[in-house]
Amino acid sequence: MPAEHAFPDSEAKNAQGEFETEKMSLSMGPSHPSTHGVLRIQLELDGEMVTKADPVIGYLHRGDEKIAENMTYNQFVPYTDRLDYLAPLANNMAYAIAVEKLAKLEVPPRCQAIRVITAEMARISAHLLGLGAFGIDVGAWTVFLYSFTEREKLYKLFEELTGARFTTSYTRIGGVARDVPDGWMGRVDAFCDQFLPLLEEILNLLTRNRIFVDRTAGVGVISKEDAIAYGLTGPNLRASGVPLDLRKDRPYSGYEQYEFDVPVGTKGDGYDRYLVRGEEMRQSVRILKQAIAKFPGGSWYAEDAKRIFAPPKDKVLTSMEELIQNFMIVTEGPQMPAGEVYFEAENPKGALGFYIVSKGGGVPWRLKIRAPSFCNLSILPKVCIGAMVTDLVSILGSLDFVMGECDR
């Protein structure tokens, strides 16, 4: 909020001493278009100015962590799709790597590269939706139409690879569900080539758009210190000037082989968050290009992990040993040692973490999901103070959260 807008004391009378102002309580959501799902914010307003904001979450709580304690590791993969449902492939990968860390299992380079490619495509798709929805929130419809056209192309590629457009469930513990189809890599490459100029066109609709800049610049400023104190991660943290990207700083799945830059903001306002996401898409394309260029051959699943990865069906149906292996893994689950691990992956929304406590066997004793949207939303009561109600819409759009992940 600009400093000149000091809000009046609610109890104070005006100059003539005639009126008393009264604070109004307003419930925004849970089905308000700008809350992108089922978030409710209990607002206290002084005129148009927010004096208190209390986010009420949990409308989408499904008890995923409880469910995880009652099924095998592979059975939980489809539930990870439904965390950040705008980037299921990235969630699948984060979860698979967390469990593989528990088993101290390295997947082969080809599998790692497939996962990186799918995760970066998911990032582009998630950021495209984020920008499109952000644009709508502040009155720029066109961006949404452009970005959804591009997402549709990505969904076609996802469908070809995984069999599903939305809820992909593509990874398995120790590998992926199937190898990439013939010619698919070429089609991803072709997508990248045509996407880059289109991305510039999409971003040009917003970057120097006077209305967009007025609605976002200086709105929802988050300082570096606050961002860290509230546990923000991902683009929201980087927009506040902290150059933290787990792909760079704690490389996993072979991210150390790829060259890319980590965009960082300077002011930490909504406009910076927009710029960071825009640049991240360009960087994702850069990673995709490199990954496609040096896509390794070899196996696409961990062949030596006999008690973890169920072998492909053609082998199961023709050989006794693989049949038994498949039977054991399907009925008992992938066999894990006892112990605990915590793994965070750089997802489109921030650091998605899995804390797994295992007592051995095929079912986790405790599986905690550290959801980036949950942490990113927790700063809302602080950011909203002094903002106008219309700014709130812009702040929510710029934080780019997903309630499926926040509520789990």
Add this chain to the structure above:
Amino acid sequence: MPAALDAVAALKGRWAGVTERASLDHPAVNVPASDLLGVLAALRDEHGYDLLADVTGVDWTPGPRPRFTVVYHLFSTTSHDYVRVAADCADDASPEMPTATGLWRGADWHEREVFDMFGIRFPGHPDLRRILMWDEYPHFPLRKDFPLAGIETALPDAQVVAETKTGAIAAPMMGGPFVAREGGINMSDAEPRAKDESWSERRPKPDA
């Protein structure tokens, strides 16, 4: 990750109660609840673990006592590594843990979630309410004695009860997949489609 190991060694030297915790990845320590805030503050201010990544609880029923452990994951934005801090709640019946909200504002929601799911209280927390479940909800869902099927729960609002003429929310997952009660129905009864052998291509479905 030498930095984190140094930090663990320094903590062990300073607090007698701090012991190393078995871990498959990041360095980890067990800390008595009384030393917790001191240890977390030292990790944040002296060793650079400035980002509180996660706070969660674990219920060990029927395993070792004490029953509840609160687990913190800290991340350093400078040395880029993690450290895990675990503290046991002394009392099983009314578990408590000092609040870390004074150190990280972000601990607020995490601790509310641990309270909501496990019933662990954080004395000193500014606003310890349920966060994912509704305020009047009587159970703690992530405790091990809470069944996966859920528990039938009375609706809190008299007006809603009068309007909908339903007094309770049924256990949401009862009869669903993966739900098998001890001494109750087994999996194939709970999910009859899985093992319905009363009909085949040769024998038509009984009531078809």
